[in-house]
Amino acid sequence: MQSTHTHKILIVDDSEDMRTLLGQVLEDEGYTLFFAEDGNQAVSQAVAHHPHLILMDMSLPGISGWEAVTQLRRIPDFQHTPIIAVTAYVTKADEERARAVGCNAHLGKPFDILQVLDTIEGLLQR
16 A cells, blocks of 8 residues: 655665666655755755755765765755765764764665665654
8 A cells, every 4th residue: 555655855866776766665655756866966956845855875976965965954944854875885984974964864775675764754753
C-alpha cells in the first residue's frame, strides 16, 4: 500500500544512477521529489521548492556538498531543514565533518535503502 506523504525531498547527487535509484524508492513511498546534479543546483532547487528534507551527496562538481550545506544553513528558511549527507566519505571524521557543516545525519555509500527510509522518516517526524 502506498503511503501518502506530502513531504518534498530534494535529492542531490552527480550520479544519474544514484538519483534514479533514490528517486524510484522515494517516489514509491509517495514523496514529492526534486533533483540537483551539483552544489549550485542544490542551493537553487532548495530555494525554489523549499523541500522538507535534503539528501546531499558531499562529492559534487562545482561547489561541493559541504559548501552547499554551509550556504543553505546561512539562509534563514533552511536553518532547521533536515539534511542527510549521503556520501562515500564514511570515516568517523567524515561523519563529524558532515555534522559540523550542518547535516543532521550521515549515510555512507553504498547504503541500505531501509536505513535511508528509516533515517528520512525519523527526521521528518521531528
